[in-house]
Amino acid sequence: xxxxxxxxxxxxxxxxxxxxxxxxxxxxxxxGDRRVLDLGMRDxxxxxxxxxxxxxxxxxxxxxxxxxxxxxxxxxDRLARGEISPEAGRACGDTLRTMIEFALGGRLDGxxxxxxxxxxxxxxxxxxxxxxxxxxALTGHAGFFGEMNVIPEFATFRVTSHxxxxxxxxxxxxxxxxxxxxxxxxxxRAMGHNPPRLAVAALNPHGGESxxxxxxxxxxxxxxxxxxxxxxxxxxxxxxxxxxFLRARRGEFDGVVMMYHDQGxxxxxxxxxxxxxxxxxxxxxxxxxxAHGTGFDIVGQGKAxxxxxxYALRLAARLAAARAV
Amino acid sequence: MKPRVAITVGDPSGxxxxxxxxxxxxERVRAVCEPVxxxxxxxxxxxxxxxxxxxxxxxxxxxxxxxxDAQAGVVHAIATAPVSKLAFARAGxxxxxxxxxxxxxxxxxxxxxxFWSEPLKVVLASVHVALxxxxxxLTRSALDDVVSLAASExxxxxxxxxxxxxxxxxxxxxxxxxxxxxxxxxxxxxxEAACARGIDIAGPFPADTLFVRAARGEFDAVIACYHDxxxxxxxxxxxxxxxxxxxxxxxxxxxxxxxTAFDIAGQGKAxxxxxxAATLLAARLAARSRA
Numbered sequence: 001x002x003x004x005x006x007x008x009x010x011x012x013x014x015x016x017x018x019x020x021x022x023x024x025x026x027x028x029x030x031x032g033d034r035r036v037l038d039l040g041m042r043d044x045x046x047x048x049x050x051x052x053x054x055x056x057x058x059x060x061x062x063x064x065x066x067x068x069x070x071x072x073x074x075x076x077d078r079l080a081r082g083e084i085s086p087e088a089g090r091a092c093g094d095t096l097r098t099m100i101e102f103a104l105g106g107r108l109d110g111x112x113x114x115x116x117x118x119x120x121x122x123x124x125x126x127x128x129x130x131x132x133x134x135x136x137a138l139t140g141h142a143g144f145f146g147e148m149n150v151i152p153e154f155a156t157f158r159v160t161s162h163x164x165x166x167x168x169x170x171x172x173x174x175x176x177x178x179x180x181x182x183x184x185x186x187x188x189r190a191m192g193h194n195p196p197r198l199a200v201a202a203l204n205p206h207g208g209e210s211x212x213x214x215x216x217x218x219x220x221x222x223x224x225x226x227x228x229x230x231x232x233x234x235x236x237x238x239x240x241x242x243x244x245f246l247r248a249r250r251g252e253f254d255g256v257v258m259m260y261h262d263q264g265x266x267x268x269x270x271x272x273x274x275x276x277x278x279x280x281x282x283x284x285x286x287x288x289x290x291a292h293g294t295g296f297d298i299v300g301q302g303k304a305x306x307x308x309x310x311y312a313l314r315l316a317a318r319l320a321a322a323r324a325v
Numbered sequence: 326m327k328p329r330v331a332i333t334v335g336d337p338s339g340x341x342x343x344x345x346x347x348x349x350x351x352e353r354v355r356a357v358c359e360p361v362x363x364x365x366x367x368x369x370x371x372x373x374x375x376x377x378x379x380x381x382x383x384x385x386x387x388x389x390x391x392x393x394d395a396q397a398g399v400v401h402a403i404a405t406a407p408v409s410k411l412a413f414a415r416a417g418x419x420x421x422x423x424x425x426x427x428x429x430x431x432x433x434x435x436x437x438x439x440f441w442s443e444p445l446k447v448v449l450a451s452v453h454v455a456l457x458x459x460x461x462x463l464t465r466s467a468l469d470d471v472v473s474l475a476a477s478e479x480x481x482x483x484x485x486x487x488x489x490x491x492x493x494x495x496x497x498x499x500x501x502x503x504x505x506x507x508x509x510x511x512x513x514x515x516x517e518a519a520c521a522r523g524i525d526i527a528g529p530f531p532a533d534t535l536f537v538r539a540a541r542g543e544f545d546a547v548i549a550c551y552h553d554x555x556x557x558x559x560x561x562x563x564x565x566x567x568x569x570x571x572x573x574x575x576x577x578x579x580x581x582x583x584x585t586a587f588d589i590a591g592q593g594k595a596x597x598x599x600x601x602a603a604t605l606l607a608a609r610l611a612a613r614s615r616a
Contacts, residue, residue: 129503164495164505169457204455205552206584209410212421214455242556246564261496265533266557273537 001099002032002040003114004092005076006085007294008304010040013114015306017066018046022310026110026317029056030068031102032095037068039076045302056107071095082296089120093134100138103285109320110286112312115294129162132280135287144179145282148187149264149291150315151272154248155191155255156264157184157281168260172203172216174224177257181225184255185233187281190322191254191315199244199253200225200237201263207240221259245271274305277312279319286323288316327358328401328611330604331391334364337371338380339585340595341406347597348404348604358608361400363387373591381412388423392430395576402577402611404604407585410453421453424571427578436573437471439546440555440582441482441606442563445539446546447555448475448572459551460507463494468515475546476524478572481610490535490544491516491528492554498531512550536562556582565598568606577610579603 003009014037016022017030030037034052041048049065059067074091102108116131128134132147149156159180160168181198188196200221204214211218221238228235239247241258245267248256258264268276268291276291290308298304332349335341342364349360365371365383388408394400410421420426428436439448450471451462472489479487491512492498495505502509512529519526528535532549536558539547549555559567559582569580581599589595 162496162500162504164499164507165456166460166505205453205556206410208455209453212410212414213453214457216455216457241553242560245557246560249561262532262554263557265496266536266554267561269533269537270540270558270561 001092001095001111001113002030002036004088004117004120004294005036005039005074006079006081006083006088006120006299007115007117007296008043008299009114009116009294010036010076011043011302011304012290012306012309013037014040014044014046014048015304016310016313017048018044019306021306022313022317025314026320027061027063028066028313029059029108030066031056031071031099032068033072033074033076033091034068034070036074036076043300043302056102071098082299084117084120084123086120086123089117089122089124089126091124092116093121093124093126096134097138100135100285104139108285109324110288110316112309112316113287113289114309115290115292117294135280135283135285139284141283143282144176144183145280146180146183148184148279148281149268150277150279151268152275153251153271154253155184155188156268157187157255157257158261158264159257159259161261165260169203169216172220172259174220177221177224178228180257181228181233181235183282184257187279187319188254190319192318193254195232195234196254197252198233198235198255198257199239199248200235200257201241201244201259202238203259207238275307275311277308277315279315286316286319288312288319328608329361329399330358330607330611331361331363331394331400331403332600332604333384333387333391333403333405334362335406336380336384336409336412336585337365337368338373338375338377338412338590339407339409339587340590341384341408341585342368343590343593343595344581344597344600345406348600351597351601351604354601354604354608357605358611360604363391374587376409376412376415376587378412378415378417381409381414381416381418384408384412385416385418385426388426389430392427392576396431402579402607404600404607405578405580406600407581407583409585409587423578423580424452427571427574431575433574435470435474436571437474439475439570439572440559440567441570442559442567444562445536445559447559448546448548449552449555450548451551453552456551460494463507463511463550465511465515468511469518471548472515472519472524472526473522474572475548476519476526479546481613483613484545486525487545488543489524489526489546489548490530490539491526491548492532492535492550493529494550496531498529565596566602567599568603570606570610577607579607579610
């Protein structure tokens with residue numbers, strides 16, 4: 001999926017396809033409007049030979065050129081670049097909905113998308129707090145799922161995400177911590193860590209310092225971690241959150257389970273903003289996207305870095321392959 | 326004349342005495358100041374790695390004498406090694422750490438904790454409180470105080486007209502009220518009022534990208550809403566190099582950015598780099614405030 005065409009999505013997609021960078025990892029099909037791919041090639045200053053197919057199952061493998069399933073649903077010449085467009089948002093949502101149908105029908109093993117505009121999706125009629133909740137709704141998911149943020153050094157998993165800090169503290173429960181830990185363990189196993197070394201971040205400063213400021217570590221987090229350790233999950237914690245990410249960066253952990261949004265996002269954005277990948281974990285279908293945004297400030301200049309999208313493709317391929325086993 | 330800098334050894338059962346001695350002996354430190362150690366005379370009475378009321382009391386007394394000497398002009402700044410808040414509590418001392426103790430000893434009504442490093446400088450609007458207490462602690466008057474303090478104290482560090490930024494409390498700085506109301510109800514009005522007082526401050530901004538922007542040089546200092554919001558980025562960008570500075574005291578006081586590390590105390594392997602950085606900054610600030 002080529003991303004929102006008002007941004008750098010089509011450009012980074014064209015660059016990845018032109019270089020053939022992730023072609024060794026997956027059979028890649030472009031789903032969207034061929035005119036958006038043409039735009040991406042112009043932005044990137046590159047040519048990608050492609051062939052248009054009506055359906056994913058019509059693509060012959062190995063494909064002679066990049067296969068494109070043309071939905072014909074968005075003419076990018078009608079859009080202003082670098083600006084939020086409800087029309088583009090609607091088309092992006094429609095394209096993702098179609099891809100999800102393909103995936104649920106067994107014709108796609110994973111969905112990778114170049115950067116979207118959340119505001120455009122919202123104004124285009126796809127009103128969800130974040131794209132993960134949109135994917136959960138469109139795949140008919142019930143139960144725990146969550147955003148996973150992957151940088152080369154480690155991955156983070158969330159006990160709570162897009163809620164106020166007050167609400168997040170109320171949601172730090174044994175059930176949610178357990179679900180996040182099990183999800184982290186399963187996802188990192190799929191990435192080849194066996195067993196994954198997990199750290200659980202504390203909620204309070206200095207981990208509550210033995211209950212002096214906050215007792216969630218003693219009452220909730222610690223006992224939950226101990227219970228799951230007894231079941232064989234290689235988790236440690238709660239660990240003071242101002243040093244847990246340093247230790248993960250040094251290679252001590254494969255994953256960090258964080259209690260609230262900014263705890264992990266401050267760390268991953270400082271460490272690997274351009275290399276990072278965001279995965280929606282726990283759904284029937286694998287979803288992955290670069291952590292960076294639509295890059296409105298550099299759109300059309302040909303200087304967008306395709307590294308995040310390439311890494312997203314490789315990671316999705318790996319996660320999908322682990323499911324197929 | 327070189328300034329005299331008091332180095333308090335902190336909890337004598339932690340790594341404090343070891344790093345304090347290493348810092349006092351360091352050539353870079355001796356080049357810019359005359360270090361003076363403050364600690365209990367009978368160091369052997371404190372077994373390494375053990376939290377005790379006695380060690381808490383000894384740490385407290387070293388701090389008291391260093392503050393007395395600083396106020397009398399005998400020393401010109403204080404650099405402190407870590408204390409154990411738990412040992413303080415065991416000793417029946419009500420203070421949660423250095424900052425509130427120093428405020429009490431010097432009669433200062435408005436103090437704040439700042440972390441100084443080359444890539445990033447952060448002032449904390451709340452410190453050692455449970456995260457659940459933070460939304461209640463972030464009152465308008467508390468924010469007004471910490472913003473004013475940052476603006477008035479940073480010139481001591483050579484930042485004549487500091488460009489400040491306030492981090493949001495909630496994810497995405499509340500996303501226009503969708504993810505929490507504190508930004509619109511308390512933080513933004515506090516920023517607007519500070520601007521009206523002539524302070525160069527912007528925000529509240531989403532915390533996860535604000536520290537990236539500040540580290541690139543867009544702001545001189547960030548005001549963080551809670552301890553870990555400020556300390557996660559400081560430690561990632563400058564571990565072992567960050568110095569804790571107390572804003573709002575009549576004396577110059579710096580401190581290390583780490584704890585007592587009871588697990589490695591007495592083994593000779595504690596890294597003194599933060600203690601050295603704290604002593605060097607104390608010397609620099611002392612020289613500046615005496616100039």
